[in-house]
Amino acid sequence: xxYINGGVCAAKGFRAAGIHCGLRKNKTKKDxxxxxxxxxxxxxxxYTTNLVKGAPIDVTKRNIANGVARAVICNSGNANTCNAxxxxxxxxxxxxxxxxxxxxxxxxxxxxxGVIGQPxxxxxxxxxxxxxxxxxxxxxxxxxxxxxxxxxxxVVHKEVAxxxxxxxxxxxxxxxxxxxxxxxxNMATMLVFITTDAAISPExxxxxxxxxxxxxxxxxxxxxxxxxxxTLAVLANxxxxxxxxTEEGKDYDDFCAALRAVTSGLCRAIAADGEGATKLLIAxxxxxxxSDNARRIAKSIITSSLTKAAMFGxxxxxxxxxxxxxxxxxxxxxxxxxxxxxxAAGEVAVCRGGAGVExxxxxxxxxxxxxxxxxxxxxxxxxxxxxxxxxxxxYDYVKxxxxxxx
Amino acid sequence: xxYINGGVCAAKGFRAAGIHCGLRKNKTKKDxxxxxxxxxxxxxxxYTTNLVKGAPIDVTKRNIANGVARAVICNSGNANTCNAxxxxxxxxxxxxxxxxxxxxxxxxxxxxxGVIGQPxxxxxxxxxxxxxxxxxxxxxxxxxxxxxxxxxxxVVHKEVAxxxxxxxxxxxxxxxxxxxxxxxxNMATMLVFITTDAAISPExxxxxxxxxxxxxxxxxxxxxxxxxxxTLAVLANxxxxxxxxTEEGKDYDDFCAALRAVTSGLCRAIAADGEGATKLLIAxxxxxxxSDNARRIAKSIITSSLTKAAMFGxxxxxxxxxxxxxxxxxxxxxxxxxxxxxxAAGEVAVCRGGAGVExxxxxxxxxxxxxxxxxxxxxxxxxxxxxxxxxxxxYDYVKxxxxxxx
Numbered sequence: 001x002x003y004i005n006g007g008v009c010a011a012k013g014f015r016a017a018g019i020h021c022g023l024r025k026n027k028t029k030k031d032x033x034x035x036x037x038x039x040x041x042x043x044x045x046x047y048t049t050n051l052v053k054g055a056p057i058d059v060t061k062r063n064i065a066n067g068v069a070r071a072v073i074c075n076s077g078n079a080n081t082c083n084a085x086x087x088x089x090x091x092x093x094x095x096x097x098x099x100x101x102x103x104x105x106x107x108x109x110x111x112x113x114g115v116i117g118q119p120x121x122x123x124x125x126x127x128x129x130x131x132x133x134x135x136x137x138x139x140x141x142x143x144x145x146x147x148x149x150x151x152x153x154x155v156v157h158k159e160v161a162x163x164x165x166x167x168x169x170x171x172x173x174x175x176x177x178x179x180x181x182x183x184x185x186n187m188a189t190m191l192v193f194i195t196t197d198a199a200i201s202p203e204x205x206x207x208x209x210x211x212x213x214x215x216x217x218x219x220x221x222x223x224x225x226x227x228x229x230x231t232l233a234v235l236a237n238x239x240x241x242x243x244x245x246t247e248e249g250k251d252y253d254d255f256c257a258a259l260r261a262v263t264s265g266l267c268r269a270i271a272a273d274g275e276g277a278t279k280l281l282i283a284x285x286x287x288x289x290x291s292d293n294a295r296r297i298a299k300s301i302i303t304s305s306l307t308k309a310a311m312f313g314x315x316x317x318x319x320x321x322x323x324x325x326x327x328x329x330x331x332x333x334x335x336x337x338x339x340x341x342x343x344a345a346g347e348v349a350v351c352r353g354g355a356g357v358e359x360x361x362x363x364x365x366x367x368x369x370x371x372x373x374x375x376x377x378x379x380x381x382x383x384x385x386x387x388x389x390x391x392x393x394x395y396d397y398v399k400x401x402x403x404x405x406x
Numbered sequence: 407x408x409y410i411n412g413g414v415c416a417a418k419g420f421r422a423a424g425i426h427c428g429l430r431k432n433k434t435k436k437d438x439x440x441x442x443x444x445x446x447x448x449x450x451x452x453y454t455t456n457l458v459k460g461a462p463i464d465v466t467k468r469n470i471a472n473g474v475a476r477a478v479i480c481n482s483g484n485a486n487t488c489n490a491x492x493x494x495x496x497x498x499x500x501x502x503x504x505x506x507x508x509x510x511x512x513x514x515x516x517x518x519x520g521v522i523g524q525p526x527x528x529x530x531x532x533x534x535x536x537x538x539x540x541x542x543x544x545x546x547x548x549x550x551x552x553x554x555x556x557x558x559x560x561v562v563h564k565e566v567a568x569x570x571x572x573x574x575x576x577x578x579x580x581x582x583x584x585x586x587x588x589x590x591x592n593m594a595t596m597l598v599f600i601t602t603d604a605a606i607s608p609e610x611x612x613x614x615x616x617x618x619x620x621x622x623x624x625x626x627x628x629x630x631x632x633x634x635x636x637t638l639a640v641l642a643n644x645x646x647x648x649x650x651x652t653e654e655g656k657d658y659d660d661f662c663a664a665l666r667a668v669t670s671g672l673c674r675a676i677a678a679d680g681e682g683a684t685k686l687l688i689a690x691x692x693x694x695x696x697s698d699n700a701r702r703i704a705k706s707i708i709t710s711s712l713t714k715a716a717m718f719g720x721x722x723x724x725x726x727x728x729x730x731x732x733x734x735x736x737x738x739x740x741x742x743x744x745x746x747x748x749x750a751a752g753e754v755a756v757c758r759g760g761a762g763v764e765x766x767x768x769x770x771x772x773x774x775x776x777x778x779x780x781x782x783x784x785x786x787x788x789x790x791x792x793x794x795x796x797x798x799x800x801y802d803y804v805k806x807x808x809x810x811x812x
Contacts, residue, residue: 048733049733050729050732051731051733052728052732052740052760082728082757082760082761082762083761116728116729117724117757117762118762223711223712225711225712225726225730225733226732227729228725228728304631305629305711305807306807309806309807310808312804312808313807318523319522319634320522320631322458322488322523322634323458323522323631323632323633324631325457325458326458326459326632326634327455327456327632332457334457351488354458354488355523356488356524393804397711398715398718398799398800398801398803398804401715401716401799402715402716402718402721
């Protein structure tokens with residue numbers, strides 16, 4: 001398996017586009033994206049568990065209930081959520097794809113991101129559909145355009161792609177993601193679209209992504225707020241011509257490994273680009289009683305406001321890590337906890353057996369001023385491991401969210 | 407029932423003191439507090455549910471297992487938690503009270519607050535015990551001195567007292583609290599000491615505070631981090647000479663009403679003084695399916711980083727309130743949710759039946775720039791009500807916690 005360029009255009013038979021249609025006031029910010037496949041795709045998705053759900057999620061669920069889709073349309077600037085006519089507007093977005101691309105509306109994945117609670121005016125999209133379709137293309141640049149169009153407060157692109165083999169056939173898979181604030185996914189994350197030319201049945205595809213998100217997107221947190229619009233959709237068009245994966249086995253495992261490479265790369269990118277973040281935090285937990293306990297502990301650390309603020313200040317305040325482990329709800333023997341801080345500048349042991357050990361504050365500072373910090377926790381309770389992805393809590397997070405809407 | 411002055415010295419037979427002994431470098435900051443009763447007290451306490459617990463909690467639990475205590479000693483500057491000899495040091499603090507006041511060490515409630523994971527040097531306390539005992543007194547000023555000595559990043563005193571009658575006898579009850587960061591109590595909050603001269607059995611006292619905290623301290627959140635050292639202890643010395651409360655009934659209800667007046671006042675004070683806070687947020691939920699659902703929803707709103715940041719910016723971004731209701735884990739019909747923002751400047755309806763309504767942004771801004779904001783949520787699902795107390799998320803929270811330790 002190799003990492004390659006191309007995002008959602010890396011796999012055969014997918015084209016993408018992103019343009020500014022006028023949903024956003026800033027004319028330099030693209031605000032609508034389209035991804036289309038040359039043929040029908042096995043399609044699976046997972047969504048937010050928030051009871052307040054975006055209208056596009058209801059429409060997407062219905063459209064892919066048969067496991068098939070061929071296009072994705074997504075706007076930024078308005079979440080099309082908690083308003084009077086959200087379903088109607090989401091359906092109209094699918095109808096625009098049918099009218100201008102010829103793909104049936106019932107084969108379209110639709111998503112929206114932005115402010116909650118305001119009516120979404122579809123007319124700017126309708127007026128620019130010809131332009132959007134004309135912009136479709138299959139290069140890396142086209143994927144990046146689509147990625148830009150789904151970004152809100154994101155400041156960097158989030159694209160990952162890999163090539164891999166299934167039964168001797170070269171396959172590719174790539175994804176784009178957006179997500180910077182309101183990021184604490186539960187079953188999926190804010191808008192991730194992955195395409196692949198591998199052939200796989202809808203059932204196995206759904207199984208693969210359900211298993212994957214438990215260790216990837218569900219382990220990311222920026223601010224503890226689970227969005228209303230989280231959607232991860234994977235479209236597999238089969239153009240790599242591998243024998244269709246319809247059961248577990250080596251081919252399925254190869255597919256899952258490629259999926260993990262794409263999803264874990266996107267998770268790191270989302271966490272590192274958390275609103276206002278200056279650094280990526282990774283909580284790496286080993287020796288937990290089991291995987292579930294490991295995940296709880298890793299996510300509790302990455303979610304702790306106090307730990308996040310300490311990392312912003314490059315302060316080796318490991319007591320806050322212990323505190324977050326203690327309230328995580330996980331089974332843990334707190335007298336066996338070891339903690340290290342690790343970065344490109346080296347590593348420092350700060351806690352052994354649940355108690356502090358002497359360390360050089362100077363060395364710790366050197367380690368913690370880096371852009372990527374791993375908080376390594378060893379528990380001695382069993383074989384459970386987990387990794388969670390987060391970011392520091394900064395002045396800019398407060399600034400961005402103190403006046404997001406006005 | 408009337409509010410009165412005096413804090414922990416409001417009730418008969420209690421004296422208090424707070425001095426600087428040298429645990430903190432800043433000589434103007436008091437760092438050790440002592441509260442003593444003239445006679446034995448029925449004593450009950452609730453503690454953090456964090457698995458990582460401060461050593462003083464273990465010692466206090468053992469000391470009040472028989473339901474009796476006569477003194478409280480508490481230091482700030484060091485939490486005496488996650489270090490090698492915490493139990494030993496907490497016991498030594500109790501022994502200092504025995505040596506200098508004559509109250510048996512096994513009748514002392516001991517608590518510590520401050521940095522986690524560093525050894526607590528007891529010698530400054532030992533060297534200043536005579537001074538601490540000499541400073542004891544029964545005026546409001548003495549209570550305030552004790553309050554100051556337990557404060558860390560707190561910027562205001564937190565004292566509440568009431569006088570009330572039980573069976574025709576005038577009783578008093580008062581408390582002091584500290585708590586500003588790492589505030590998301592679960593069973594109690596960071597250091598609250600309440601004294602009363604009402605006579606009540608230890609069993610009924612424990613019952614009363616367990617019932618009370620579910621609606622008071624457990625409904626406060628500053629940053630979602632549950633401390634390792636949360637302790638709420640109530641000492642009742644019986645000097646009001648009411649017939650001792652040993653069963654439920656009118657006297658018990660009168661006692662609980664006084665307790666609620668003290669605890670809810672302290673909760674508001676803790677939330678308003680959250681680290682870096684510029685305003686008190688109150689989530690007032692009615693019409694939930696039951697109390698438990700109401701509590702979940704109220705606490706979810708008050709805990710949402712995005713809602714907190716929006717309130718800091720006086721931005722009526724009610725979609726974030728809906729979002730927090732949706733991921734709260736409570737049973738709720740999201741199509742029946744009404745939301746209003748309320749303050750001294752008036753009120754504004756922003757959401758009806760789960761969808762946005764038109765409102766004046768200007769009026770909303772006027773309401774949200776006030777120092778105390780109520781987010782009023784009506785659900786139409788049943789009779790459950792709850793109130794939660796929190797604060798806004800500000801630049802100063804990040805600043806305080808980016809370099810708390812160094």
